[in-house]
Amino acid sequence: MESNAQSQISEELQKILLSTDLSFLKSTFDDEDRKKGASVVQDYEEELDLDEHTMNRWTPLLRSAIENDSLPVVVDELYNSVEDHFENLETQILQDSQLSDNLTVSVGQISNIKEIIEESLLRETEDLQGQLAQTTNDVISRKQSYINNKKTSTKISECIILISKILQILELSNKCQDLIKDGSYYKALQSLGGLERIYVQDFKNYNFDFLKTIYASIPVLKSKIKDESLNLIKSSFNSNLERKLLSVSTKFFDFYNETLLPDWKNSKNELKLSSFKFNSPVEISLRDTKKEETLNLATIFPLDEFYDCILIFQNLKETNYLCSEFKTEYDFRISKVAYPLDLKSHGSTTTHSDQVLKTAALFGDEFSSTELKNYMLKILGFVIYDKHLNKSTDYLLSYKSMSTSENFWEIFIARFSPFLEYYLTKRVNTEEEVIELKDFLGIYIAILENLNVGVELINKVYILLFRKYAALLFQVFDIEFSTLLKDDDFMPLTINDKGLYEKVLRICWLKDDEPERPRIEDEEFSEQFLATLPFSPLYPMSCTLVKKTHNKLVTFLSEFYRSNLSELNQIIVQTLDSIFSEIINAKIHAKLDTTSREEIAQILINLDYFIIAAKEFSHILGRENTTLNPDVELTLQSVKILTQSRNLTEQKLIELIDSKISDLMEFVEFEWSATAVEREPSFSVKDIAQFLEMMFTSTLVNLPDSVKTLLIFREFDVLTGRFLDVLLNFSPPILTPQSVLNFELNMNFLEGIISKLFPSDGDRPSTPTSPDLGAVHSSENARASNLMDNTRRSLYSTFSDLKQHIEFLKSPDITEYNDPSIRMRKFPRIKPEVAQMLHDKMVSPASAGIDSANSSSVDQSFADSLGSHKRLAKFFNRA
Template structure:
C-alpha cells in the first residue's frame, strides 16, 4: 500500500528529473567538464551542475514528502530502478546510433560522476531541509503559543470594547432622553428609557457600576417627569384650544352655515322648485357643496397631537387609568370655566309655583341678544372640540363613554333652561328680535343635528319661540284691528278706482254669483267708475291683515322647523282661531252695544263675510298645512263664534227696531170719538210707515235676505199686534163709526207700504244701481230653497199682508151693523176666523155702547156669542205657526 501510495509520487518526480536533466547533462558533456575516472569536479564543474532554482523548486515538494515520510532512500532506489524502466529499449536505439554510442561511452563515466554528485548534493540538501524544517516547526510552535496568548487578550479587549460601547449607548440614551424631555418629545423619550432599561438589565445587572446604577435608578423619576409633562402638555393644549379659539371655531362654523350653506340652499330651492323641503333635510344635505363643507373640517381647527402621544405613553407605562383620571379632573375644571358666569352647580330660590327665581341672577340680567349669541357660539366651539377630541382618540379619554358629549350638553341645557325661558319671555320683546333669535337657533340646531348632538331641549325652545312670535303677532294685530274698527264708518264700501276694486276682489273672498252682480253693477255705470260693496272697509282691511299675519307665521316656521310639525300646526291653528274669535269677533261683538241701527246692520253684514273668511281660512290652512298631509282637514272653531255673534247682532237689531217702533207708537194719538171721517192717514201713522219703509229699503237693505225677511215679518207682526192691543184695550168703552173708519184708513196705509218694502224685479231696477245684497248665509231662504225670485217676493208680500188679517177682521166686525153674523156658525168661520170670541165680545160691546144701546142682558150676549175655544184655536193656529208665533 505504501509503495502504491509512493509510486505515483516517484513517477511524477521522475518526470520532473527527466525533464530537467537533459539540458544539464548535455551542456556538461559538451563542455567536457566531467571526468569519468577521477570522480571529482572542479569549481567550474560545480557551477556546471548548479540546478536552476526554478527546477529545484519543483523537486522540493517531493523531497519534503520523502523526508517527512522517512523514505528518502527508498525513493532514491525507486528512482534508480525507474531509470532502468524509463530507459528500457533505449540501449538498442543507442547502439544503432554510432555517434551516440560514442558519446555514451564517453559519458558513462560522467554519468557515474553525476550520480555521485547528485547523491551527495541531495543528501546535503535533505539534511539542510531537515534542519530548516525543525527550526520552522519550533518557530511555529512558539508563534502559536503567542497567538493563543494574544487571542485571549484580544477577546478580553473585544469584550471590554463591547462593554464600553454599551456603556456609551446607555449614556447616550440617557442624554438623548433628557434632550427629548426638554424638547417635549415624550414618546421617543420613553422609548429611549425602555431601551436603556433593557440594556442595563441584560448586560449590567451583575456589574457593580455605580454611575450606571444611578442612571438606572433615575428611570422611574424620568418616567414620572414624562407623565407630569404629558399632563402639563394637555393642560397647555386646553389653554390654547379652550380659550378664545372656541369662539372663533363657533363663529367660523356658524358663518359657513348662515352665509354660505343657507343662501346656496335657498338659491337651489328656488331653481329646482324644492319648496316642500327645508334646510338641513336629507335632500338639502345631499346637495351641499363639498368645498364649502371642507371649511368646517374640525381637524383644521384643533391640533390634538399631544393627546395621541399621551395615550401612547400611558399605554406603554400601563397607566392609562391615571391619564383618564387626571384628564377628567382637568377637563371638568375647564368645563366649569367654560360656562362662566353660569355656575355648574348652584342653589337657587324657588318661587311659589316651584319655578326657579332667576330674576336677580347676574347672568340673567346681563343677557341680551348679542351676549346670548356670543355665549352659545363659545359653547358650540366647545362641543365641536369635544366631539373631535373623543372621535380622534377613539373615546379612550372619555373612558369609552360614547355619549359623553350629549351627557354634558344635556346637563348644561338643564341648567340653562330657566335662563333661556327668562331670556325668551323677558328680553325678546320685538318681532325683529324674535326673528333674529329664531334664525340663530335654527342654524345652531342644524349644526348640532349634523354632529349628532341632542337637539330636543333647544328645539323645544325654538317651538316656544314660535309661540311667543304668535302671541306678539296677536297683540300687534289686535292693536291694528282696534284702529281699523274705530276708524270704520260702518257703511257699505264705495270704490271709484277700478284697480282698487280689483285688488279688493282679489283679497276678499266673495261668492261667484255675488262677483257677477258686482261686476254687472259696475258695468252699468256711465262715465266714472263707481261700485258699492255690501261690507264696510273693515272687512277687506281686516282680511288683508289676517292674510299678512298668516303669511308671516307660515314664513317664520318655513326654514328651520323640521320636527314636531303637529305641535307647530296646532299652535298655528290655535293662533288664527284666537285672532278670529278672541280679537276680531269679540271686538266686533263689543260694538253691538251701540244704539245705532245702521252700525248694527252693517256689523251683521260684516259678520256674514267674516263667517266666510273663517271658512275660507279653514280651507286654506287645510290645503297648505305645514304637515304636508293632503288628508288633513282644519276647521276653525271661530266659525261657530261668528255664527253666535251674528245671532246676537240679529237680536240686538230686532230689539232696537222694536224699541224704536214702540217709541213711535207711543206718540200715536187716535181720536176714537171723531165725528168726521177722513180718507188720508193720520200723520203719526205716516211717520210709522215712512220709518219702516226707510229702514227696510235703505238702512237694512244690505242685510242678508233672510234677516231682512225675519225683521220685516217680526216688525209688522209686532206692529199689527200692538194696534190690535190698542183697539181692544187702549180705546174707550164706546167708539164712533167715524173713528173706526179712520182707523181702517190708517191700517190700510200701513199695509200699502208692504210692496215697496219687498220690491219686484221692475222696482229693483229703479233703486240705486250701486246697492247690492250681501251673500246668502246658511239661514238665508235662498239656501233653504226659497230663492229671492219674483214668486218668493209675491209670496212674502201675501204672507206679510196676512199679518193684518186679524186686525182687518176686527175692524170689519166693528163696521158691520149685523152683529148676528159673528154668532152664525156658518158665517163666522168664513168672515171672522181670526177674531177670538172674547175680543169680539169686547168690540161689539164698544160699538153697541156707541149706538146708545146702554143696556143689554147677559142672556142676549150669550145668544150673540155662541162659540167655543176649539173653533178659535183651529182657525188661528195655522197663521201662528207660519209666523213662528207661540
Template sequence: MDQEGQPLLSKEFQQVLLATASGNNSSWTERTVSNNESTDAVKHDLTLGQNEVFDLDPLSFDKWVPFLRNTLDKNQLDPVIDELENSVEDNFQGLELQLLQDSQINDKLETSIDEIANIQDMVQDTLSSEISKFQMKLSESANELIVKKQMYVNNKKISLKISEATILITKVVRILELSSRCQELITERKFFKVLQNLDSLEKLYLQEFKNYNFQFLIEIYNSIPFLQKVTKDECINLIRNSLNSNLGKNLIKVGQEFMAIYENELLPQWLETRTKMKLTNFKFNSPVEISMRDETSLAKLNLNEFFQLDDFHDSIMIFQSLNELNSLSSEFSKEYELRKTKLLYPLIWKKNKTVTYQMNSLLRGTGASPGVAGHDASSDDVFTQSLSLPFLQDYFLKILGFLLYDINLNKATEFTLVNNDYNSTNEFWDGLMDRLSPYLKYFIDEKLETETDMIKFKDFLCLCVAILENFKLNIEPLYKILVSIFEKFCSVSLRAFNDEFQILLNDDDFMPLSINDKTLYDKVLKICWMKEDEHLHLPDPTSEEPFSVILPFSPLYPMTCTLAKKTYSRITAFLSIFYRHELHTLNNILIKAMDDIFNDIVNKKIRSKLESTSREEIAQILINLDYFIIAAKEFSNFMTRENILQNSDMEIQLSSIKHLAESRKLAETKLIELIDSKISDILETIEIDWQTREIRQDPDISIIDLAQFLEMMFASTLQNLPYSVQTLLIFREFDSLTRQFMDILLHDTPSIITHESIINFEIDINYLKGIIPRIFPSTPGIIDSNGYQSPMTPSTPTFPNANSVDAPTLFENNIKSLEATFMELKQCIELLKAQGKGYNEPEIRLRKYSRIRKEDAALLLSKIERSATSKDGANNDDNSTMDSSSIFNPESANGTDSNASRIAKFFNRS
C-alpha cells in the first residue's frame, strides 16, 4: 500500500498474476481473485490441474512487463514485491497444509523426488561429460586462436607496410606528376600555375622525402631552381612579347581612335551644345564641357579595351611570390627603355652630355635653336629632315598611344613595375618634350607657313592637350608650343595684312571718299569708326536728285577698318575653341598684334607718305590719321569689351594711339611747312615800288594771286580737315603772312619810301585782310556776311563746336581774332602815313600804336625822316614804344614759331 492507503497492485495486474499462477485458468483466477468461492473448490481445481501447477507459460510473464516497467518508472518496485508476498500469503494461506494431507499428491511427490534424484545424477554425469568435452574444445580453440592471432599480427604488419609503401608510392607519383605538370604548364605558358606546382613539389619533398635517399627525387628537387629560372625567363619573354604586341602599330591605332572620338564626336557635340545654350565663353575640355559629354562616347575611351595586360599580372604575381619584384622591375625598365628608344626614333632619346653641350654651343653661335642639330638641308639629324605636318601628326599619335598605354599599365599594375613612382609617365613626357620642343619650334618658325597648316596643326595639338589633360599629364610644354603657333599665326596674319594694306595704300587716291549708293554708304558707316560728335548731312531722301555723299576720309580708311576687323576676327577665331590657359599671355600677344597693325604697318606706311610735296595728299593723310586715331581708340574699347580674359574690369589701350597722334602732328607740321613754302615762294615774286609817286586803286597783281591761292587752298585743298586744324592753319598762315610783310616793310624797303607807296601797300594789305571772311570755315550752308557760301559740301562732317547754337558767334570771334593778326602791320602803316605825329604822346601811342615795338618804330620813322618829323621826335617816339606788348603774347612777339605756339595755345592745342 502507498502512503495514501491505495493498493500498489492494480486489480488488472493481480488478475494477470493469478492467471499466470493457474496455468492460464481464467475461472480459477477469477475465483481466487474474488475470494468468493470455498476452499474446496480451490482444492478441486488444484487437483484437476496439479499437473499444470508448475507449468508456467513464458508468454504469461511477458504480460508482467508493462506493469513492472510502470512500477520501475515510479520507483515502487520494493513496495510491490512486499505486497506480492503479502498477497500470496493472503490468497494461499493453508494451501500447503492441504496439499501435504493429500495422499495422492504425497505419493506423487515421493515418486517425483526419486525421479528428480535420478534426473539429478543423469544431469551431473551429462554435465561432467559435457564440461570435459567443452574444456577440450576450449583448449583447442585457444590454441587455434593464438595461432590465428599470430597470423593476424603478422598480416597486419605486412598490411601496414604495404599501406605505407602505397602512400609513399602515391607521394612519389605526386612528385612525378607535379614535375611533369610543371613542364606542361611551361609549354602552355601558364607560369603562375607552374610556380604553384613547384611550390607544392618543394613542400612535398621537404615534408616527406627529405630523409630519403631517392636519387631521382633528389634530382627532381634540385631541378626546382632551374624550373623557377625558366619560369622567370619565360615571364620576361612574355612581357617582351606583350610589349611587342602593344607597342607596335597598335599605338598609332589607339592614338587615332582617341583622336577620332574627340574630333568627330565630342567636339561637334560641344560646338552644337555651345551654340544652342549660348555658352560661347566656355572652351572645349573645360569643366562645363566635360560635365556635358555623352556617356556613350566616353565609354569608347576605356583603355582596357585597347591594351591586354594579363601577362603583366601573371608575371608580377610570379615574381612577387618569389620575392624578386626588384629583379622584375629592373628587367622591365631595361626592356622598356629600349622600347622607348625605338618608339621615339628618329628622335635621339638620349645623347652624350659632352656632345650635346658642344652641339648646343655651336648652334647658339650660328643662331640656331639649342638642342636641335643642324637645321639645314645638309644636316645629319634624321628627325630634322623628317619634319613635316603629316610626320608630326603620326609621330604625336604614336606618342599619345604610348602615354595612354603607360598610364594604363602603371595603374593596372599599381605602379609595381616602376617602384611606386606615381609620376613616372609625367617624367617621361616632360623629358620627351624637353628633347622635342626645339624641333617643334624650328618646325613652326621655318616650315609651318600657311594659315591652313597652322590651324590644322593647332587643332591637332589642342586635341592632344585635351586628352593629356584629362589623363592628368603635364600639358605646359605642349601648351607653350601652342602659344608659339598662335604667335606665328599672328605674325603670318600681320604679313598678310601688310601686303594687302600696301596694295590699298598704293591704290588710294588720297581724295575724300565719294559715295553714290545708299547701301554702300550704310556699309561704310557700319565698318568705319566715326567721331562721336560728327554729324553727316545727308541728301533729302524725298529729293529727286541722285544720292551723293562725300566723306572726309579717303577709301583707304574704310578698307583698312574692314581689313583690321577681319584680321582680328581671324586671330580671335584661332583661340575661340581650345585655348583655355595662359590667357594673359595670349591676350598680350593679341594686343601686340593689333598694335603692330595700327603702328608698324598703318602708321609707319602712312607716315612714309608724308615725304610727299603735295599739299592735297598731306592734307588727306592728316584727315586719315585723325580717323585712324579714332579707329585705334575704338578698337581699344572693342577689345576691352570682347577681351579673351572675360574680365569686365580690364581696360585695353593700344599704344599705337600715341604713335598715330605723333604722326598726325608731323602731318600738321609738314602741311604747314608746305603752305609756308608756297606762300614764301609767292611772296618772293611780289615787287613793291616804294619809290612810286602814283596811287593805285586796285591791289597789285601779285597780291591778287596770293589772295586767290589762299582762297583756293582753304576752300578746296583743306576744306575737309578737322575744324580745329583748319582754324589753326588759317591763323598760322595769316600770322606768318603778316610777319613776312612786316619783315618786308622793316628790312626790304629802301632807306626812303614815298607816301604813295605806303598808301598802295595799305591797299594790298586791306585786300588780303578782306579775304578772311571768305576763307575761314563757317557753318555749312550758311551765307557769311560777305555773301560767300562755305566751301564745305553738304555731306561734310560737322561738329558741335561749329554747328552749335553759338556757331555764328564763334565764327565772328574767329574772324575778329584773325583780323587782329594784321593789327601790328596796320599800325605801322598808320604810323608811316601820319609820319610819326602823336607818337611821342603816351596816350596816342598806347591807343594807336600799341603793337609797334620801339626799335621798329624808330626804323620806320627813319625811312620818312626827310618829309616827316624831326630826328629828335623820332627818338622820343622810340622811347615811348619801349614797353609796348603784343595782345597775344606779352613776353614776346618775335618769330614765326613763337606766333604758331601762341595760336596753338589759344586753341588749347599742345
C-alpha cells in the first residue's frame, strides 16, 4: 500500500514537473551544485522560483510524503522517473526546431549572463581586497597599542604588589616589636618568620637599604625572643615554685584526708569492705570523679609560657639549647626547694651513722613536727608540679626521659630517709605522735603512689614507724603489767558481781576441759552472787592488756598499710610473742625467788592459764593475719618459754614442799625398843599429816587436778620411801614387836590422809545446786568420782612397799618367806637380803635361849599388841 502511494505521489510530481516551463532548468543542478550549500541556492533563487500555481500543486503532495515519512523515497523515485521520462528528451529537442531555436537564443543569453557575472565578481573581489588591506592595517595598529598598554599595566601591577609586600614587611616588623613588648614571643617569632620568608622570596635581589636593615635585625630579634622567653620561664619558676608548692600540696593532702578518706570509711562500713585499705584499687574505683576535678593542675599551674617557649625553640631548631638552659635553672630551683638538704653532694666513705648525724645537723635539733610536715609537703608539691610540667610538655624538657620526677624523688628520699629514721627514733616518743605521723605519711604515700613515683624507701620508714609503735606499746605494756604484778594478791579471783564475772569470762581464755561457767554458789541458796576463779586478778587484767595491745596494732594498720604485709604481720607476732615471753614470763619468773608456797602455787596456776592464752593468741594471729592468708599457722615461741617457767615453778613448789617435809622429818623419832603399844601416833607424824592435809586441801586446792595429783603422788611416794629407809637403814639391829606396831600405827595414820584428800562419794559433803545446773553437775560429778576413785587407789598403792615390810616384821618367818608361792603372794616387793636383815632384827641371838614359857609370854604380848594395833588402825581408817 505504501509502495503504491509513493508511486502515485511520484507520478503526480512528475506531471507537475513536466507541465512547468522551468522544469528543465531545475534538472541542470547536479549533485555538486546541491553540495555548494545555501550560497548557490541564493544565486539561482530568482531563476528557480516556481509560480504560485505550481507551488500550490506541489504542496499537498510534499505534505503527504512528509506525513508518511516517505519523502526520501519519493525523491529517489522522482529522480528515477525523471531519468525515465527524459531519457529520449535530447533526441526530441534536437528534432524540435522551435526548441532548437530557443536553445540557440538561450546560449547567447547565457554567455551574456556569464560575462555579467564575471565582471560583477571581479569588481566585488577588488572591493574586498581593499577592505581587507584597510582592516589589516587597522588591526596591526590596534595590536601594537594593546601590547604597549599591557606592558605598562604589568609594570604597574608589579609595583603595586611590590609596594604591598614592602608594606607587609614593615607591618610585620612593627607587629613583631609590639608582640615582643606584650610578651607574645611565639607570635612575634611567627611574624619574624613571615618577614624573613617574604624578604628572601621577593626582595633578596633588590637593593633596598631599609629592607636590608630590617632583615639584618631579624637575628637580633630572634635572640631577644629566646632570652625573653627563657626569662619568662624563670619568672614562672619564681611564681609557681616559691609561692604555690606548699599551698598546692596542702590542697592535695586536705582533699585526700578530709574528702576521700572519710568517703572511703563510710563506703567500707556500708559495703563491709574492712579487708581493703585506703588507696587500694577497690577504694580508687569507688571515688567520686566529680570531686577529683577540683584538683585540676592545669588551672593551678598554668604552663602557657612553657608551651610558647617550646614552640619558639622548636621553630628555631634549638630544642637542645632550651633543654640545657632549662636543666640549669631547674637544678637551681630544686636545690632551693630541697634546702637544707644537699642533693648534689656525692656519697663519701663515711659510715651510715655519720651521714645520719650530718643530715640531722643540717635540719637542726629544733626541727619540729610541723616543720617536718611543711618541708615534706613542699617536696610533695614540687613532685606534683614536676609531674604536671613534664607530662604536659610531653617530657620534651627532660630530653624525652619519663623519669625526671622519679629521679628527683629517688635522690631526695635516699638522702632524706636516714634523717626521717633519725627523727622517728629520737623525736617521736609517744603513741599520739606516732599515730599522728602515721596518718600523715599514709596520706603522703597515697598521693605519691597515684603520681606513679617510687615509694619503696619511704615505705621502709613507714614500716619502721610501725616498729616504733609496737615498741612503744611494748613499753606501755611493761609498765602496766609491772603495776598489775605489784598489786596482785596471788590469790584466786573472787567475784561478787555477776556482770563483772561475765566480763571476766569473755576476756579470759579458760581450759578446754573447764566448764563454760565455773561452779558458783547458786543464787537461790545465797543472798549474794559469789564466784571464785582459780587464777589471780593478774590473769584477766593481763588478757585485757594483751587484747588491747593487739587491737591497737591491728587498728594502726587498718587504713594505710598495703605493702610488705608479711613483714608487718611478723612485727605483730614478734611484739605479742615478746610481751608473753619478755614481760609476762620474765617478770613472773622473777617472782619465783619467794619462799611462799601459796604464791608459788598461784604463780603455777597463772602460768597454766598464760600458756593457754599464748596458745589461743597463736590461733588468733594465724586466723586474723594481715596477709589475709587463711592457711597461716603459727605458734608463739613464748608458749615454750612459759611452759619452761611453769615446769620450773612446779619444781620450785616441789622443792618447797620437800624442804618443809624434810624439816618435819628431822623431828620424827621412833622408839624401836618400846615395850608398850601406843594408842595414838607420834606428834611429829601428826605434824607431817596435818601439813599434807592443809597443803593439798587449802594451799594447793586451786592447782590443776593433774598437778595437784602429781604432787600428792610424789609427796606420799617420797614419804613412804623415807620411812622405809628409816626402817631399813636407820633402825637398830634389834626391834621390839611393840615398836613395829607403833611404827605401823604412824604409817596407817599417814595413809588415812588419803581419804581426807580424796573422800569417797559417801564421805563427800553435799552442796546445794540449782535445778537448771543439776544435769550438768551430775554428769561432771560422775566423771570426777571415777577419776577420784582411781586416784585414791593409786595413792594407797604407794604404801604397799612399806606395808609389806611391816607385815614381814610382824611375822618374821624366814621359812615362810623362802616359799616362793607365799613370798610372791604376801611379800613380792621385799628382796631376799632385806628379808634376812629384817628377820635378824626381830629374832636376835640373845633371845634364842629363852625358855618356852617366856617365849610364849612374848608371843602372847605381841599378839595382844597386834590386836590393839588393829583396833587403832580401824579407828584411824574409819570414814
